[in-house]
Amino acid sequence: MQHQMTILQLDLGREWRGGQRQVLYLGRHLAASREYRPVIAAPDGSPLLDCAREEGIQTVPLPSRFEWHPATLLFLRTLIRRERVDCLHTHCARSASLGATLKVLCGGGPLLVHSRRVSYRLGRGWSRKKYALGDAVVGVSAEIAQSLRDSGLRPETVSVIHSGIDPTRYSARKERPDGPLRIGLIGALTPQKGHTVFLDALAELAGRSGVPEWEGIIVGDGPLRGELEERAKHLGLHKQVHFAGYRESRDMLPGFDILAVPSVDGEGSSGVIKEGWACGVPVVTSDLPSNLELVQDGVNGRAFASGNGAALADTLASMAADLQGGGKACAALVRGGSKRLEFFTDEAMAKAYMALYAVLNGDGRACGAV
Known part of the structure; x- marks a missing residue:
């Protein structure tokens, strides 16, 4: 049986806005594929978890919405090993911090993908470092991708995948x-x-x-x-x-x-x-x-x-x-x-992410053309 790549989707928002809907859409399409197994992790009680459960997607309630919470870090590090997570995919600034910290705690693995949804330049110090630790960083527009490059990220790690709707x-x-x-x-x-x-x-x-x-x-x-x-x-x-x-x-x-x-x-x-x-x-x-x-x-x-x-x-x-x-x-x-x-549907968005995961899983390098 072909190995399914397990993707742990991280979002620390308690709200239900466009970013959370993108996580749900992506999880839905990953679950429908043969190649990927999505797990969505979000704070306990978040609308995202409720919606994901309704669609039969595996969910993980987190102890806290704060990225530095010791219980969250310990819980996820254990889960990554137990579930043999192949890739962490973060969807907000806080989850980017959480994902980067987990990558360090896990000794450089699993793969780390960040999605960034705002066009502001990255700050200095950890604000930039957490994205630099990513194997791939996705801007949801070309403007955002350029902002990431201008902030000092390696161009070959930066991709553009627009958000989609159903x-x-x-x-x-x-x-x-x-x-x-x-x-x-x-x-x-x-x-x-x-x-x-x-x-x-x-x-x-x-x-x-x-x-x-x-x-x-x-x-x-x-x-x-x-x-x-x-x-x-x-x-x-x-x-x-x-x-x-x-x-x-x-x-x-x-x-x-x-x-x-x-x-x-x-x-x-x-x-x-x-x-x-x-x-x-x-x-x-x-x-x-x-x-x-x-x-x-x-x-x-x-x-x-x-x-x-x-x-x-x-x-x-x-x-x-x-x-x-x-x-x-x-x-x-x-x-x-x-x-x-037609170019900005949830299906088009999910196919682009799957292509990115496949490239990362194949040779560990992101492709800026995605």
Whole structure:
């Protein structure tokens, strides 16, 4: 019988966000293969473990969400030996520390793969060293991969594998014959997501004549909620902008007419852009390099200058006018997005990781072309 390569997936987040969904997708496809056996390790009680168990994937509840916890280190070192783990794959900054420490404690084995989902440069000291200990480091965009190289990692260890979504989870946009256009933003209420740019753009839009009636919907929760609600009131938007809190994106997107992705920094491979494509919602995004790896302006979405609320307002006004006039231009963007999505599915993502594992297992070296 062919040996199955055992991959221990590590994620120390207690939340359920895009990164955790990527771990689940990857685990699902590994479990369906003959060559790989996934084991997902996360803090006890995390949503990731619950979802993985429902799909029949082997799970390991960790004693703590902290990477330096002695019980976690001892537990995982024992598990690696008992389960004959071939590869550790980390999916967040904390788990990268945990994985690198385990590699050292295990005398250089098993193989170590890191996935990095933000484009910030690595810091000095351990922040860089833990990634340098990896046999392969995957940036989920070319911008992130370049940031890793610029931080001093060996170029031959750095690969690019974009995050993927499962298109079958999403429903098509609902046609509504009347009512205001719904302009939506989905994302954690944190600084890098650009909610202030979005609110500034809507305030600009509200002051213009001839713009079709609209309402703004902000989906997500986070530390900035109170501040953003106050800003909306200050801008006179409290009647036109609604804060929906945390909701599943697939439940909200079909009700949108336009999806805005105004992120200002740190963006990886935006999942919500792909989700917008899957639902047939026209997308407008800031022109961060990682966003432009996905969106081609005028082909499968629109792009505006990052941080520029007036530029976003101009684009929103143009898209709203098109939708009011029959939506020919927006329909073309939707068709372009549907075609582009084929390259960013969960299946495409998992196949790329399997190819990387195979290279590592064969000769111990990552391939930057993956």
